[in-house]
Amino acid sequence: IQSMLRTELPAMFDGVKVAAVAAVLYVIVRCLNLKSTAAPPEITCQDTMLGRFLLKSCPMLTKEYIPPLLWGKSGHLQTVLYGKVGRVNTPAPSGVRVFLPMPDGATATFDVFEALGNHSSGDDVTMVICPGIGNHSEKKYIRTFVDHSQRRGYRCAVLNHLGALPNVALTSPRMFTYGCTWEFAAMVGHIRRAFPGTLLVVVGFSLGGNIVCKFLGESRSNQDRVLCCVSVCQGYSALRAQETFLQWDQFRRIYNFVLAxxxxxxxxxxxxxxxxxxxxxxxxxxxxxxxxxxSLMQIDDSVMRKFHGYSSLKEYYEKDSCAHYIHNVAVPLLLVNSSDDPLVHRSLLAVPRTLAEKMPNVMFVLTQHGGHMGFFEGAVLLPHPLTWMDKVIVEYVDAICRWEEPRPGYEKSTQRRQTSAKAAAVSPLC
Known part of the structure; x- marks a missing residue:
């Protein structure tokens, strides 16, 4: 018997070790989503001349988005890396900070970064950019995107959310909120006055995507001289988003706690x-x-909604969500989300999908991977400095700038401005 035990026990332990290793590998494969394959984005849009032109002119929209092999297929790791690192090898673009007094005593601030060369269309084009929650022009992902856009001939103006800049005091008892467009409108108005010949491209990231879409939909005049709008990783409906943020699915409750x-x-x-x-x-x-x-909902109820006098949390979320305004946007609109975004529940994506199915100016792009604001690209382990998100936005905007093929020289810019203003004025609103 002792002889049998001496021979069988080592074999048993070896079997346990193999099973343990197999279990660990299984967990790693599941957590890193390694079995998932790279795929082109899912695109929802109407079959229009503009849509066909954009799909032909933007190859990144129709080819596979390939994240880093070892970890890039995990939406959680993409999101966490974006949150902790932002971007790798971040450039340091040089800009000028502008301070604008607001009617209520607040002071809006934004940074202007001049283009590092002429735009390929010959136009003067300014990207007006609204960052994510509590972000500003000094964030690494903003600096990376601005540097890339500057090199492609775009002037960039980046809003610093009220109260977000370190070491810059508030001048009134109010901070930025989920859907307040006052500071963004002030920045856009200043850019229009300072550069009367410029065309505008509106870009919003996460919470900033809600703000820019709401801003454009609030008034037809807000769309004057706007070529297009791009929104990345927003949730569209604040009320529904906060309800999903209380769920444990995809660890959203933990993300909620960290953000709060x-x-x-x-x-x-x-x-x-x-x-x-x-x-x-x-x-x-x-x-x-x-x-x-x-939770963010508790913070919004105790403090944030009171900055604008909302009587209830429901009223605050409904009035500040772009879902009630976005159907009024008549300019070309690109909405980008990721399927594995742990912060944006898939039910929220019914808003952009339905919009793209009904409106000829809207294109909804849904990637399989990318997390929340990650979209890192790379071969195996190390990501590239530029992300898929950085490149696809500029590629889309470049295509929009080529779309009308107007006359050269000064008449070109004049015609483009007139065409953009006319589109905003006569396009039917839902």
Whole structure:
């Protein structure tokens, strides 16, 4: 018997080791989604002349998006790497910061980065960019995108969300909110006055995508001289998005907690401006509820909605969501999302898909991989400095700039401005 045990036990232990290794490999394969294959984006749009032109002129929309082999197929790792690193080998574009006083005493700030060469169309084109939640022009993903756009002949103006810049104090008891377009409108108005011959390209990332689509849909005049709009990784409906943020599916509740903690720290860094003085709309009780908050919804209810006098959280979310305005956008509109974005539930994507099915100016692009604002590309392990997102936005905008093929010289810019303004004025609104 002892002899049999001496021969069978090592074999048993070897079997356990093999099973343990197999289990670990299985978990790794599942967590990294290694069995998933690269695929072209899923595109929803009407069969129009513009749509066919864009698909022909933008090869990145029809070819496979290939993320880094070892980790790029995990939406969580794409999202976490974007959140922790931003981008690799980040450039440092040089710009000029502009301070604009607002009617309520707030001070809007944005940075202007001049183009590093002429645009291929011969036009003067300015990208007006709205970053994600609590972000600004100094964030690495913004710097990378701005540098790439500058090199392709675009001037860039980047909004710094109110209260987001480090070491810049608030001048009124108000911060940026989910859908307030005041600061973005002020920046666009300044650019139009400072560069009267420029055409505009509107770009929004995550929360910024909600703001820019809402801004364009609020008024037809906001679309004057706008060539197109691009929105990346937004959720479209704040009320539905916050409901899904309370779910544990795809660890959204954990992401919610992390984002709430960052937002809480940002608000508390401006405690003296927001929670003191007779003009403040928030009180000590709101401060206590803020400190105890563990979700963005709790922060929005205790503080954020009160900056604009909303009586309830539901009213705040409904009035500030672009889903109620985006159907009024008449200029070409590119909406980009990722299927494995852990922050944006798939149910929210019914909004852009339905819009693209009904409106001839809308194209909805859904990638299989990319996470939330990741979209890293690379061979095996190390990602490239430029992401798929950076390149596809500029490629799309380049195509839009070539679309009308107007006359050369000054008449070209004049004709383009007139055409853009005419489109915004006469296009039917849903």
């Amino acid at each position: 903690d960052k937002m809480k720290k940002l608000i508390l860094s401006h405690r003296s401006s927001l929670f003191s003085g007779n003009s403040s709309c928030v009180c000590d009780g709101d401060l206590s509820r803020l400190c105890a908050a563990t």
